[in-house]
Amino acid sequence: MRRVARPSFANHLPVAYLQIIVAGGAGYIGSHLVRELTKAGGHELVVLDNLSTGHTAAIPRGVAFEQGDIRDAAFLEKVFTKHKPDAVFHFSASIEVAASCADPLAYYENNVCGTVTLLQTMQKHKTKYFIFSSTAALFGMAERMPIEAEDRTNPINPYGETKLVIEKLLHWCDQAYGLKYVCLRYFNACGADAAGDIGEDHTPESHLIPLVLQVPAGKREKVFVFGEDYETEDGSCVRDYVHVTDLSAAHVKALDYLAKNNTSNRFNLGSGKGYSVKEIIESARRVTGHPIPAEIKPRRAGDPAKLIASSEKAEKILGWTRQYETIDSIVATAWNFHQRNPKGF
Ligand SMILES: NC(=O)c1ccc[n+]([C@@H]2O[C@H](COP(=O)([O-])OP(=O)(O)OC[C@H]3O[C@@H](n4cnc5c(N)ncnc54)[C@H](O)[C@@H]3O)[C@@H](O)[C@H]2O)c1
Numbered sequence: 001m002r003r004v005a006r007p008s009f010a011n012h013l014p015v016a017y018l019q020i021i022v023a024g025g026a027g028y029i030g031s032h033l034v035r036e037l038t039k040a041g042g043h044e045l046v047v048l049d050n051l052s053t054g055h056t057a058a059i060p061r062g063v064a065f066e067q068g069d070i071r072d073a074a075f076l077e078k079v080f081t082k083h084k085p086d087a088v089f090h091f092s093a094s095i096e097v098a099a100s101c102a103d104p105l106a107y108y109e110n111n112v113c114g115t116v117t118l119l120q121t122m123q124k125h126k127t128k129y130f131i132f133s134s135t136a137a138l139f140g141m142a143e144r145m146p147i148e149a150e151d152r153t154n155p156i157n158p159y160g161e162t163k164l165v166i167e168k169l170l171h172w173c174d175q176a177y178g179l180k181y182v183c184l185r186y187f188n189a190c191g192a193d194a195a196g197d198i199g200e201d202h203t204p205e206s207h208l209i210p211l212v213l214q215v216p217a218g219k220r221e222k223v224f225v226f227g228e229d230y231e232t233e234d235g236s237c238v239r240d241y242v243h244v245t246d247l248s249a250a251h252v253k254a255l256d257y258l259a260k261n262n263t264s265n266r267f268n269l270g271s272g273k274g275y276s277v278k279e280i281i282e283s284a285r286r287v288t289g290h291p292i293p294a295e296i297k298p299r300r301a302g303d304p305a306k307l308i309a310s311s312e313k314a315e316k317i318l319g320w321t322r323q324y325e326t327i328d329s330i331v332a333t334a335w336n337f338h339q340r341n342p343k344g345f
């Protein structure tokens, strides 16, 4: 069979030839992308992760793994020299809004300094494409709902601001070095792969859906509702919950987009529907058949009242569609993971 020559960086790369680094690929969302890319085949994948919150068991057998930190320039240099990536998916970050309010320096160090080191290594090695895990937290107290990709950004917590700093830096990296990037602003990632063998497993857990499911799983007696005095219908915070497998599909499309168009862009990714904390607890009650007691607590630091996405731009430009539309179908996949893996990974 004739071997097709690998094209130079001067040309757009056919998607099938890419060497890909998934930084943070042992984590919740990154491991789901690795699963999707592995299923699709055709790429050489390397997971890079310091395992601060990720799990080796979440990395499929046969996928290369480099354990280390994105803040460690010497480690990155070794990995990039060895694997010569064409594209980097960058999930590796600290992710909790309340923790970022308590320790902003740690968040800037990991999310900003770490990403700068990663981008410096990419620039040195002429790595062409960068897909960045950004967030709805960029928007803060948004002026309108649903939030369009081009709406004004105004983060109200350090976590969101670290992501905005990087989005702005990426613009300048494109201008200065020709780096092509896509920023994907996920709203609230949730659910688990349909097979139920990978899912969300953080210790300690801070995210709403896995915490709610710890009650029927027998790991906690009740769930707390942080704030009942927001300007929302039932007083609790409203978020847009989007399934992690749907998010993975958007990443595959983003890579395709970069390889075909060689143009940077940014997209919001959500379901377009908002659910309050109380509605999420109701959904978990329906899915699990457990009464799930709830107790009202004061507001949590850094929480905006409402975040709902318009994903119209991603639908139009990337051709992104979602498989999971109802909140119960999403919660059911998370519950499936927790039932199959009662001790996590
Ligand atoms: N979970 C959500 O709802 C959500 C929403 C919007 C954006 N995001 C973003 O998506 C990305 C992934 O989130 P997640 O929920 O999968 O989190 P996660 O904590 O499960 O995954 C992050 C992974 O990155 C690794 N990591 C962290 N710092 C690192 C470092 N310095 N060097 C190397 N590896 C490091 C961790 O070990 C982990 O495997 C993050 O960038 C987060 O900000 C998440």
Ligand SMILES: O=c1ccn([C@@H]2O[C@H](COP(=O)(O)OP(=O)(O)O[C@H]3O[C@H](CO)[C@H](O)[C@H](O)[C@H]3O)[C@@H](O)[C@H]2O)c(=O)[nH]1
Binding pocket: 095, 096, 097, 134, 135, 136, 137, 186, 187, 188, 189, 206, 207, 208, 209, 211, 223, 224, 225, 226, 227, 237, 238, 239, 277, 300, 303, 307
């Ligand atoms: O025990 C809990 C846990 C959470 N909440 C509330 O549930 C909502 C969702 O909270 P999560 O911690 O699940 O998620 P966040 O909205 O704070 O943040 C998540 O989604 C963001 C995007 O919207 C980010 O990117 C971030 O990384 C990711 O953690 C918030 O109003 C929070 O106050 C509770 O009431 N009780």
